Amino acid sequence: MTTAQPTYREVVDENGRVYRIGETDRDILGRSRVWMVWLPWISMMAISSSEYAFTSAEDTLADAHGWHGSHIFWLLGVWVFFQAAVAFPAGRLRESGKLSARAAMMLGGAGSLMGYLALAFAPNVFWAYVGFGFFGGAAAGFVYATCVNMVGKWYPERKGGKTGFVNGGFAYGSVPFIFIFTSYMDVSNYTGILFATGVLLASLVAVSGFFFKDPPKNWWPAHVDPLGASTDPRIARALRKNPPAKKQYTPMEAVKTGILPLMWFVLLCTAGINIFGIAMQVPFGKEMGFAGGIVALAMSLKAIINGTGRGVIGWISDRYGRRETLVIVCLVLGAAQFAVYFSGSIGSMPLFLLASMVSGFGGGAIFPLFAAMTADYFGENNNATNYGLVYSSKVISGLVGAGLGSVVVSNWGYGSAFIIAGSVGIACAFITLFLRQPKLPVSEQTTTPTDRPGSKDREATASLALD
Template identity: 40%
Template sequence: MRTIDGPVPYREVTGRYGRVHRLGETDADIMGRTRIWMIVLPFAGTAGVALAGAAFAVAGGARAWSGGPVPWPLGVWVFCQGVVALPVGRLRDGGRLPARVAVPFGAAATAVAGLLLLHAPEATAARLGFAVFGGAGAGAVWVTCAATAGKWFPDRRGGATTLVSGGFACGTVPVAFVAAGHPSAFVAAGHPGAGGRPSLAVVLGLALCLVAAGAGRFLADPPRNWWPDRVAPPRPRVGAAVRGTEADPPAVRQYGPREAAGTPALWLMWCCLLCAGGVGVLCAAVRAPSAREPWATGGNGTAVLCAALCLDVVGVGALGLLSDRWGRRATLTGVCVVLGTAPFGALESGRLGGPPFLLLCVLLSGLAGAAVPALLASLTADCFGENDNAAHLGLVHSATAVAGPAAAVLGAGVVGARDPHVAYVLAGSLGLASSVLALFLTAPGRIRVRRIVPNPQPLGEEMA
């Protein structure tokens, strides 16, 4: 791991539960600039890779996702993203894959995916290459950028991590529109026709890959156990719930990957992401009806896309800031409830308000689906510490490797039966199941005393 140790003296303070805080160094002392750059640069990396993949998908048109009755490349893309996350996280924390190498690697894989999609002679090979390389690149970039931002903001991890993940959500909306068979929603007014669109999309995709790779070259990790010098480490509080920075106190100590894997909290997060990840893939696999509605065609489709992008980026960041104040678990539970109720609302939109209500459900479902991985990334560091956060994130994010293919297979069966209602009921049930799992997420090793009962027979003078 590339760490920057400056000449400024520091001291190490051990907390009540054995957690070590390295104090005395500011962000400017360590890397010569403020740590806000460790939000801006990771955001540029995730947004660049996500939007580059979407641009290549637009350039490929029907070749991108349409692979028969179900867009199976979407399941392969999600599978590869989850599979790559775990080894990249382990290599990152082991010091064998620095952030300044991992992000350019992911950007290069995304560029290769786009070129394979456009120039492979056979359509199936083109889809497979795009899904494998695109998913691997996206997984490497997301794990690296989210972990880097979390390490630099241990005191305000929710806002930092979710803002970076919001950049990754920029590309999920365009991909969802392409997967739904409606790429025309990308085309802005004033660019009619299909003649110049592919070449413009390819140039844009390659440029975004270069932006992501350039941003990744400036990423670096802080020293292990580093804590901002201007922020006092929070003192452990037992019993009553508190707001502010103590709503989600840091992990009681730094857990290694094997130690974290031996706790129930990590596997609850894994199952929560498994259910939440299946919701989005399942809805895309059955070709969401919103992409075929009149309000999602032509110029209206562009307006819907822009609204979804703004809502994802701004909304995910706002939810992260809210989680810093009100608690990560409470915010995650509420988001999962929205994720579970949105598919049921889409089914009942004909009776409850028509296309406007359907649009609201689609936007809320996209926002919730983008917020769940971001909140879980923050919660992972809250439970197990920042030193090996990339490995922990990779292990939790590997749940998408199961969610993607499973949801795609289930979606294929539903599409074959021409009954998308069953898919939406299943998606809503998975979302609600993730909210139930989120209720039981607690940090390991932290003492929680809900009620103190006084000793009915205290030792006093009359007993001496």
């Protein structure tokens, strides 16, 4: 048995960006990088029920604990607040090396379990806010940030479809629990169902996360030439429509471009619309006279389309460009809000189901687009931190979409709330036209792609055992 050290070299493109080439995914992982798609996907499905299925348990939790109905919406808002709030610090810890991907996933699994235990056994609503809102939300944030950024690092040459696929698990993974919480859970069995759900989903997160591993900084797939045209037409088209970032931007550099703050604002608005739909669709459907089963079906279809749409939209953005795709998605998301309200107000069940699916598609598609776009604009090395900054807008959008949304409904009615949401979505489509990859300052531009000055083939840190 001998051990061979695979070599790598660093090359520099015309913009001065460094690429580490020569190592394969198997050299680093010991297996195909597709594992870093399937495992994050499983973990994302496991944490999705906390957001997408939670309001399906609204009536049971309110009856069992004696909570006022508004607490359910504010609990979801607090959960979303902490899920988004940890994105930046978690990314900072991950990129600095102080928190490994495996450790982040273990924390996520433990916190997820605490969230379900709080819903089942909290003696009062305060402990529900602490257990589910704080610990459960923060845990989901650790898992979400780790999974989304992991797949982008392993597929830097064609990240849209893969990122969308992993991101999609965050929605349709909740579908079984929407039906369980709506159709089978009541005050006589809610503690057992919530406990079993928490143990199952936390275990999936922990076991999947145990195998997580990041690639080296600046890593690029060995079979794709970062300085020349790819022989694979799919990769060539994706890189032409969404070229790699011109440099690896630090968070402060990304903020100073002005593009990242604009992305933050657009995601704040669109994520708020998505969370508003998640929180309000069930009570709106019931108030419009639809049976509980129909409302559960509509919510399930919304989650399914929300999730599958993320994968499809990622693939589309690889072919036609992220910004162009995002413009269409914002228009669809905004128009869907008008359709949901119109269909409910006239009592049309088929139209209500269709509008719910369209709304779910638009609401889900925004997240993988922003995740991939952040890496396209600012690079992969600091993507966990940079996307954490963009994603932190959900801190506000969660409270606005769920909490403030319920206030608007209480005072002005569903009609005003859905009209406001739809108008904001359409406005975001026009704002998105101003998003573009930042240009390098003249002082940082280079002219000739080359090997990194002074560098040569070097031994990689990973080793490969050969017979």
